[in-house]
Amino acid sequence: MQGSPTFLTGPTGLALLAAPxxxxxxxxxxxxxxxxxxxxxxxxxxxxxxxxGLQICTGNGVAQAPTFQYGSLWAALVATWTYPAAxxxxxxxxxxIIGTTGRWINFNPSVLLLDYAQYSFSYQSVSMTSxxxxxxxxxx
Amino acid sequence: xxxxxxxxxxxxxxxxxxxxxxxxxxxxxIDFEPLESGTKLPSDVCQGYSPFLLEAQRTSSGELEIxxxxxxxxxxxxxxxxxxxxxxxxGPVEVPA
Numbered sequence: 001m002q003g004s005p006t007f008l009t010g011p012t013g014l015a016l017l018a019a020p021x022x023x024x025x026x027x028x029x030x031x032x033x034x035x036x037x038x039x040x041x042x043x044x045x046x047x048x049x050x051x052x053g054l055q056i057c058t059g060n061g062v063a064q065a066p067t068f069q070y071g072s073l074w075a076a077l078v079a080t081w082t083y084p085a086a087x088x089x090x091x092x093x094x095x096x097i098i099g100t101t102g103r104w105i106n107f108n109p110s111v112l113l114l115d116y117a118q119y120s121f122s123y124q125s126v127s128m129t130s131x132x133x134x135x136x137x138x139x140x
Numbered sequence: 141x142x143x144x145x146x147x148x149x150x151x152x153x154x155x156x157x158x159x160x161x162x163x164x165x166x167x168x169x170i171d172f173e174p175l176e177s178g179t180k181l182p183s184d185v186c187q188g189y190s191p192f193l194l195e196a197q198r199t200s201s202g203e204l205e206i207x208x209x210x211x212x213x214x215x216x217x218x219x220x221x222x223x224x225x226x227x228x229x230x231g232p233v234e235v236p237a
Contacts, residue, residue, distance in 0.1 A: 044146060112148075
């Protein structure tokens with residue numbers, strides 16, 4: 001998060017972005033621990049922004065039930081979560097389903113919003129909500 | 141036409157005007173007249189028209205329902221943070237900010 005990213009040259013000559021080092025991680029965590037984030041809550045959830053450009057968004061997913069069969073899997077209709085604050089680049093998204101360990105969520109994040117759907121190995125008619133989280137950067 | 145707003149903290153702005161089934165979003169005119177009852181535009185098609193257009197559907201009763209991204213600043217009023225649906229008349233549409 002702090003300083004400039006390191007670029008390496010791969011065997012094809014293409015530039016590669018070096019993976020974050022432990023020092024990078026310590027720096028980011030230190031920035032989070034030592035600085036109170038700016039918090040914004042709106043109808044889409046809550047956004048936490050740190051001065052170093054780190055942004056975390058949280059929100060609630062709609063109730064879904066995996067009732068549509070795709071091969072050996074069952075899926076819910078895709079729903080969309082608009083982040084409460086804009087990201088500068090596509091964030092990483094994760095989430096949890098409240099009430100079961102027998103399902104999981106797949107994500108398709110973009111800069112603006114997140115498409116997501118619950119999946120399971122069996123037909124499940126009970127709708128369950130989820131908690132969603134996206135981590136990325138914003139333009140300070 | 142019912143307009144729903146989806147708020148997002150961001151630095152740009154939204155301007156709107158309406159003329160029947162035509163909505164002008166930040167200067168881009170979009171005609172929803174061809175959208176048939178009971179159909180919904182795919183989200184990638186919406187985004188192709190305007191990054192502020194999140195959803196567009198016409199209900200089985202023929203009502204056009206649009207969802208727009210609503211940009212707001214850091215210290216926005218409640219009306220922008222938790223916006224209510226509106227049913228605007230023709231002309232410029234007042235946007236919560």
